[in-house]
Amino acid sequence: MSEDTGDVKQQRSTNVTWVESAVTREARETRRGHRGAVLWFxxxxxxxxxxxxxxxxxxxxxxxxxxYVLDGDNFRHGLNGDLGFSPEDRTExxxxxxxxxxxxAESGALVLTAFISPYRRDRDRVRALVTRPQDFIEIHVSCPVNVCEARDPKGLYKKARAGEIPNFTGIDAPYEKPREAEITVETDVGDVKTCARQVIDFLRTHEYISQKPQPRSNKG
Amino acid sequence: MSEDTGDVKQQRSTNVTWVESAVTREARETRRGHRGAVLWFxxxxxxxxxxxxxxxxxxxxxxxxxxYVLDGDNFRHGLNGDLGFSPEDRTExxxxxxxxxxxxAESGALVLTAFISPYRRDRDRVRALVTRPQDFIEIHVSCPVNVCEARDPKGLYKKARAGEIPNFTGIDAPYEKPREAEITVETDVGDVKTCARQVIDFLRTHEYISQKPQPRSNKG
Incomplete structure (x- = not known):
């Protein structure tokens, strides 16, 4: 029984009136001119x-x-600051x-998440969680591990090879490729603009955003 | 060391270019015509x-x-479904x-939270967490416990009195009133429209939103 659910629905006092029509997700989406969705990279x-x-x-x-982009940095230092890298903690x-x-997504935003999310089961759980099936767009950012390791912008692969980071995905922890991702981009083949265009085209074709490109604006 | 932070910043491969200018919070706020902030009820x-x-x-x-409203229902069934009502769990x-x-707030939204949040320390921690001091607006929804108990829309007070809900705020668990809330509304005195007006006026006066009321629109 949650106290926090006990606030409203019906009020006996005439001083506080029950508000019938909250702003719906549909109203937000119409106002914004696009659908809310999770783009899961x-x-x-x-x-x-x-x-x-x-x-x-x-x-x-x-x-x-x-x-809006939700990234590992924000989360590991904030909401998920209490979690480590064990399989259980990765799942949580x-x-x-x-x-x-x-x-x-419920608020009407196109939210982009950038997490390794190596376990298929965990990603599928998010897919099952969202309100509408089309709210979840899985985007496999595909790149061979040797190319990732050659990039190694923060020297993490080097540390993993040296045994300084245990359970490193792709080295000594598994990465389970998506089986039916909505989009697969190959970052070892196309440049970032090309890959981004592929994602935008998907959103356009599937009517998350307008099918016609909107005039570009630099103001505000 | 977080794997998720190891993605970018600098890329050796010419195929993936580091994107210098992410969309800033300021750009979002200008576009939206209002400041991002947390309205903490x-x-x-x-x-x-x-x-x-x-x-x-x-x-x-x-x-x-x-x-967008974040409420107890959404959270207790979702993100915080693993938490109970012990002092530690309430804090978490x-x-x-x-x-x-x-x-x-960082995404540029005016986010409204509706949680009992009985401990001053916990609320102050959120105040300390946000990026800018003005991002946190504490709104004390003040109402004598006997009035709340008379309303009791879900019969929770009744159950608490019968000992069926232990640690019920205001009955056998403390509620620590804010000492310096930005706004105090008295829902036993003013009706909901009046109280809402008080909040909107604060946002206007402190330039979270335009100082002049915007034309009302029912379309989308």
């Missing part, structure tokens, strides 16, 4: 998830849409990210 | 937090602003709500 460390999510966000913003990490992403 | 069960938050949201939406509950509210 998954892939190895250094595969380009954050780079790509950031580029897609820029593109969406330039067309006047509202999107992704569960919480999924719940937060769902809230953003 | 706190008060006893049945004091009218959710009713009031919902009314404020409606008003904001009708003027074209983007707001509010910590997580605070972290999520911060993300919404």
């Amino acid at each position: 998954t892939g190895l460390s250094a595969s380009g998830k954050s780079t790509l999510a950031t580029e897609v966000e820029k593109e969406l913003f330039s067309e006047g849409y509202f999107s 990490n992704i569960r919480r990210v999924g719940e937060v992403a769902k809230l953003f | 706190t008060g006893l069960s049945a004091s009218g937090k959710s009713t009031l938050a919902t009314e404020v949201e409606k008003e904001l939406f009708s003027e074209g602003y983007f707001s 509950n509010i910590r997580r709500v605070g972290e999520v509210a911060k993300l919404f």
Whole structure:
């Protein structure tokens, strides 16, 4: 029994009136001119998830849409600061990210998440969590591990090889590729603009955003 | 060391370019025409937090602003489904709500939270968490416990008196009133419209939203 659910629904006092019509998700989406959804980028460390999510966000913003990137940094230092990298903690990490992403989608935002999310089961759980099936768009940021390791922008692969980071995805912890991702981008083949265009085209074709590109705006 | 932070910043491969200019919070706020902030409603069960938050949201939406209500229901069934009502769990509950509210504010939204949040320390922790001091607006939804108990829309007070809900705020668990809330509304005195107006006026006076009321719109 939750106290927090006991606030309203019906009020006996005439001083506080029950508010019948909250703002619906549909009303928000109509106002914003796009659908709310979770764009779930998954892939190895250094595969380009954050780079790509950031580029897609820029593109969406330039067309006047509202999107927001949830990234590992924000979460590991904030909401999920109490979690480590054990399989259980990784699962809980992704569960919480999924719940937060769902809230953003409900609010009408196009929310982009950039987490390795190596376990298929965890990603499928987020897919099952969202309100509408089309709210979850899985984007496999595909890149061979040797290419990721050659990039190694923060020297994490090097440390993993030296045994300094145990349970490193792709080295001594598994990455389970998506079986039916809505989108697969290959960052070892296409550049970031090309990959971002692929994502935007999907959103357009499936009517998350307007089918016609919106005039670009630099103001505000 | 977080794997999820190891994605970008600098890329060796020419195929993935580091994206310099992410969309800033300032750019979002300019585009939206209002500041991002957390409107933190706190008060006893049945004091009218959710009713009031919902009314404020409606008003904001009708003027074209983007707001979203985070409520106990969504959280207790979702993100915080693993938490109970012990003092420790209540603290963790509010910590997580605070972290999520911060993300919404960062995304440029006016986010309204409707949680009892009985401990001053927990609320102050959220206040300390947000990026800018003015991001946190504490709203004390004040109502004498006997009035809340008379309302008792879900019969929770009755159950608490019968000993069926232990640790019920205001009955056998403490509610620590805010000492320096930005806004105090008295729901036993003013009706919901009046209280909502008080909140909107604060947002206007302190330039979270335009100082002049925006034309009302019913379209989308």
